[in-house]
Amino acid sequence: MTELKNDVFLRALMRQPVPRTPVWIMRQAGRYLPEYREVRGQAGDFLSLCKNPDLACEVTLQPLRRYKLDAAIMFSDILTVPDAMGLGLYFVTGEGPKFKNPVRTADAIRSLSVPNVEQKLGYVFDAVRTIRRELNGEVPLIGFAGSPFTVGTYMVEGGSSREFPNIKALAKDAPDVLEHLMNIVAETTIEYLNAQIEAGAQAVQIFDTWGAALEGDDFRRFSMASMQKIIDGLIREKDGRKIPIILFTKGAGPLLADLAETGCDALGVDWTTDLATAREYVNDKVALQGNLDPATLRESPEIIRQGVAATLESYGNGPGHIFNLGHGITPDIDPDNLGALVDAVHDLSPKYHP
Ligand code: CP3
Numbered sequence: 001m002t003e004l005k006n007d008v009f010l011r012a013l014m015r016q017p018v019p020r021t022p023v024w025i026m027r028q029a030g031r032y033l034p035e036y037r038e039v040r041g042q043a044g045d046f047l048s049l050c051k052n053p054d055l056a057c058e059v060t061l062q063p064l065r066r067y068k069l070d071a072a073i074m075f076s077d078i079l080t081v082p083d084a085m086g087l088g089l090y091f092v093t094g095e096g097p098k099f100k101n102p103v104r105t106a107d108a109i110r111s112l113s114v115p116n117v118e119q120k121l122g123y124v125f126d127a128v129r130t131i132r133r134e135l136n137g138e139v140p141l142i143g144f145a146g147s148p149f150t151v152g153t154y155m156v157e158g159g160s161s162r163e164f165p166n167i168k169a170l171a172k173d174a175p176d177v178l179e180h181l182m183n184i185v186a187e188t189t190i191e192y193l194n195a196q197i198e199a200g201a202q203a204v205q206i207f208d209t210w211g212a213a214l215e216g217d218d219f220r221r222f223s224m225a226s227m228q229k230i231i232d233g234l235i236r237e238k239d240g241r242k243i244p245i246i247l248f249t250k251g252a253g254p255l256l257a258d259l260a261e262t263g264c265d266a267l268g269v270d271w272t273t274d275l276a277t278a279r280e281y282v283n284d285k286v287a288l289q290g291n292l293d294p295a296t297l298r299e300s301p302e303i304i305r306q307g308v309a310a311t312l313e314s315y316g317n318g319p320g321h322i323f324n325l326g327h328g329i330t331p332d333i334d335p336d337n338l339g340a341l342v343d344a345v346h347d348l349s350p351k352y353h354p
Contacts, residue, residue, distance in 0.1 A: 002136055002137035003104065003137055004139075004140060004202075005137050005138055005139075006070060006138060006139050006140075006271040007140065008020065008022040008297070008332045009022040009024065009069050009070040009071045009139065009140055009203070009322060010140050010203060010241070010242075010244060011245035011247065012200065012287060012319060012320060012321065013203060013265050013317075013334055014037060014242060014244060014265060014287070015284070015286075015319050015320040016110060016319055017319050017353065018319055018353055019268070019350060019351040019353055020345075020346060020350045020353060021312060021315075021321050021322070021323050021345055021349035021352065021353070022070035022322050022323065023068075023069060023070055023322070023323040023324065023341075023342055023345040023346075024069050024070055024071040024072075024073065024142070024324060025063070025069070025324060025325055025329055025338065025341075026073075026248075026252055026324060026327060026328040026329065027326075027328030027329045028063040028067075028069065028073065028327055028338075029060055029062060029073070029075050030329065030330065030331065031301050031331035032303050032330070032331050032332070032333040032334075032338070033062055033066075034056065034335075035062050035255060036059050036062055036138075036193055037286075038302075039055055039058055039059050039062075040067065040157065041061075042055065043055050045091065046077075046091055047089065047090070047091060048300060049075070050075065050076050050077055050080065050123070050169075051123045052123075052125075053123060053126040053127040053130045054130060054133075055131040055248075056074070056075040056076065056127040057075075057127060057131045057134055058090070059075045060072050060073070060074055060075045060117070060127075060131050061131070061134060061135070063338075064138070064139065064274065065074070066335065066338075066339065066341055067141065067338060067342040068111040068342055068343075068346060069095070069342065070138055070139055070140075070341075071139050071140050071142050071203070071307055072131060072135060072141050072142065073141075073142070073144065074127055074128055074131055074141060074142065074196070074201065076099075076109050076124050076127065076144070078145060078146030078151055078207055079097050079146070079151065079154055080121060080124060081095075081121075081145065081146065081151055081185065081188055081189060081192060082099065082151060082154065082155045082185075083119065083120075084115045084117065084120035084121050084188070085112055085113075085115050085155075085184075085188065086101065086115070087098030087099040087100065087102065087103070087155060088101050088173050094274065095159070095160070096159060096160045097159055097160065097241035098114055098143075098159040099103060099155065099158050099232075101142060101161065101245040102155060102156060102157065102158035102159075103155050103181070104156060104158075104166055105319045106128065106174055107291075109177050109178075109180060110177070110180060112146060112184050113184065113189065114184060114187050114188045114191070115188065116190065117191040117192050117195055118195065120295050121192060121195070124192075124195075124196065125164065125196065125198075125199040126199075128141065128143065128200050128201055128345070129194055129199050129200055129323045132200035133334050134198075136214065139198060139327060140202035141201055141202050141203075142201065142202070142203050142204065142205055142246075142287070143193060143196035143197065143203070143204045143205075143231060144188045144204060144205045144206070145192055145193050145204070145206055145207070145230075146189075146206070146207050146208075146209070147206050147207065147208035147209075147211055147223055147226065147227050147247075147249075148181070148182045148183075148185035148186045148213045148222075148226035148227070148230075149167075149182065149191065149210065149214070149222050149226060150207060150208050150209045150210045150211060151185050151189075152167055152178075152181050152182065152185060152242050153167050153210050153213075153294050155181070155185075156181070157180050159293040161323030164210065164213055164229070168213075168214070170222075171214065171218050171222060173250035175221070178222055178314075179221075179222070182222055182225070183226070183229070185226065186226040186227075186229045186233075187233075189206075190229075190230055190233035190234065191231050193230065193234055194234060195233050195237055197234070197235045197243055199240075200237070200327055201243075202238075202243065203243060203244045203245070203249060204234070204243065204244075204246070205231065205241070205245075205246040205247075205268070206227055206229060206246070206247050206248065208223055208247060208248060208249040208250065209248075209249055209250050210250070211224070211227075211249045211250075211252075212249055212252050212253070212255065213251075216255065219255060220258060223249070224255075224258060224262065227247055227262060227264075228262045228263070229260055231245055231263045231264055232252050234258070240322050242265075242266035244266060244287075245263075245265050245266070246265065246266040246267070246268060247259055247264045247265065247267055247268065247290060248267070248268025248269075249260065249265075249268070250268075250270050250326075251270055251272060251275050251329060252267070252269075252270075252273070253272065255316070256269065256273070256278055256281040256282055256329070257283075258283060259282075260281070260282040260283070260285045260286045261285075263349070264286060265286055266286050266287035266320075266322065267286055267287075267288055267289065268284060268288075268289045268290055268291075268324070269289065269326065270290065270291055270327055270332040271290070271291050271292065271293040271326035271327075272326075273287055273291070274291075274314045275291055275311065275314040275315040275316075276315070276316065276322070277316045278291075279315065279316070280314050284320065286320075287319075287320040287321065287322060288315065288320060288321055288322070289322040289323075290309050290322075290323075290324050290325070290326050291311060291324070291325070291326040292308065292311050292323075292324075292325050292326060292341070293307070293325070293326055294325045294326065294328065294329055294330055294333075296336045297325075297329065297330075297334075297338060297341065298332070298333065298334045298337075299337075300341035301310070301336075301337065303349075304337060304340045304341050304344065305340065307341075308323070308341055308344035308345055308348060309344070309348050310339035311323065312342035312345070312348055312349055312352055315352070316352065317352050317353075317354065318352070318353075319343025319353070321352075323345045323349070335345035
């Protein structure tokens with residue numbers, strides 16, 4: 001194995017001392033970059049890009065050529081998992097993801113099974129191996145999956161949703177059916193993430209974008225319990241290094257205290273909870289990742305720098321902070337503004353690591 005040249009990200013995830021705060025950006029490979037749009041055009045569409053390991057590798061590396069980032073994230077999507085279960089994923093421009101065969105009824109959910117992950121998602125593991133080879137040890141590679149509840153919202157609603165009427169009805173009227181769905185997706189996700197780790201992913205993030213749409217008890221019963229199950233099933237060490245796990249529940253707020261007890265190494269925090277408060281919730285048990293409002297990237301480089309300074313100050317001194325946005329970068333951002341953010345993290349963070 002090639003030796004890792006920059007491990008500040010992995011060390012910060014384990015709350016070990018670092019000389020500065022590491023930084024990466026959710027959705028760092030994406031539509032705000034003209035070179036991404038170019039390669040997506042070459043592939044034909046987004047899903048074909050995900051399924052082509054060489055092109056997926058190329059777009060993974062693009063943001064690293066522009067910015068001094070401390071991690072790469074494999075280019076893929078959380079909805080490849082239900083696609084592998086036979087739901088038929090497709091994207092409609094302007095409307096986002098859709099499924100040909102959503103699973104709305106108890107019968108449809110009960111007939112789901114764990115797919116052959118090597119066979120159906122082999123293109124993801126090929127991409128991971130290709131990316132690791134091309135990264136040549138510059139920075140670590142993050143693998144990822146969606147949380148069973150977040151993935152489940154798309155499977156049950158058939159696409160993006162604001163209110164989640166169908167899956168929320170299941171939580172109340174047929175909780176055993178929803179629990180079955182959570183279990184099948186969790187079991188598939190364990191195999192999926194472990195195969196990413198075997199292929200070379202050096203940390204993994206679980207994206208729980210919609211879990212906090214549930215009320216507290218339902219959040220713990222469905223979203224948190226299924227993430228806990230995944231954590232319990234993951235490979236935790238490879239080639240003599242720990243494989244850190246990051247959970248990102250958007251809008252978790254005080255639930256961060258519960259999430260810190262799941263055995264994860266780090267929690268993603270969105271901008272609705274400041275990092276000082278989040279740090280109190282988790283009592284320094286886990287590292288924290290975040291949390292600048294992505295909207296700040298529409299402002300001037302000076303305002304962006306002030307936002308970075310305030311975020312670093314809010315976390316304060318000591319290890320265990322990974323700089324990121326509080327959610328993904330949006331397609332309308334000027335790429336130079338992300339450069340201003342990354343440079344500001346490099347300039348301003350060393351003083352928090354005395
Ligand atoms: O962070 C990264 O750079 C890795 C790539 C990544 C993508 N999607 C690429 C993508 C990751 C980690 C995701 C996760 C994802 N996908 C989530 C959870 C995280 C989040 O942002 O909330 C969700 C809910 C999805 C499902 C999904 N895929 C949606 C809602 C969309 C947006 C549709 C749209 O038109 O805006 C996608 C498409 C998608 N996934 C794009 C990218 C770069 C844009 C597709 C394109 O190029 O047209």
